Amino acid sequence: MKQEELKKLVGEKAVDWVHNDMIVGLGTGSTVKYMVTALAQKIKTEHLEITGVVTSARTAEQARSLGIRLKSVDEVDHIDLTIDGADEVSADYQGIKGGGAALLFEKIVATNSRKNIWIVDQSKLVKQLGAFPLPVEVIPYGSQQLLTRFAAKGFHPSFRLTSDGQKVKTDSDNFIIDLHLGEITAPAEMATYLKQQVGVVEQGLFLDTVNTVIAGFDDGPRVFEVR
């Protein structure tokens, strides 16, 4: 199966976990897009009362266009379940997220969710994290200094750029520095180091976060219950 078909497969599978009256965190990305479409369909056909909590302007726009009722993360008293994509998932179910620059809102929503499901195609499953560049969201002020510091640490940083060469701006008007690490042997230490740097708003390691991974394989979706 093509990667796109695998994304659709897991996106559609994930809505099996959504039940009436739930408050559901809606992640961001090309895989989540299929899930949001499937969710809107399920809400209509099964007449469900669902409230969505979005993690990006992009997902908000799609969900609204499909008639999904939305509330902001600060308007709800809990989130039952969040369904999101991931850029890499390691053998011990740690993840890198933020390939779509939505890591900050995604982490806030994930942290406030009772359950987190990640939907990925099989290419995202890796032994060890780090082949995918680790996104770090930084405030613009002083960001060149951070880039220089990361370079000195051997992290091979680069500002994420748009197709016309502008620095990518997140939904919070911050920049993204991608770290080209190759491998991350000690993710917890890396996460702690990055969060301690002044000007870093969030980093893309999502550690001990996911409860269930739904991965798309050629022979169908496989469900990994993690914690």
Ligand SMILES: O=C[C@H](O)[C@H](O)[C@H](O)COP(=O)(O)O
């Ligand atoms: O910032 C974006 C998110 O972390 C996405 O969930 C992640 O990049 C995976 O996206 P996709 O499903 O498009 O590969």
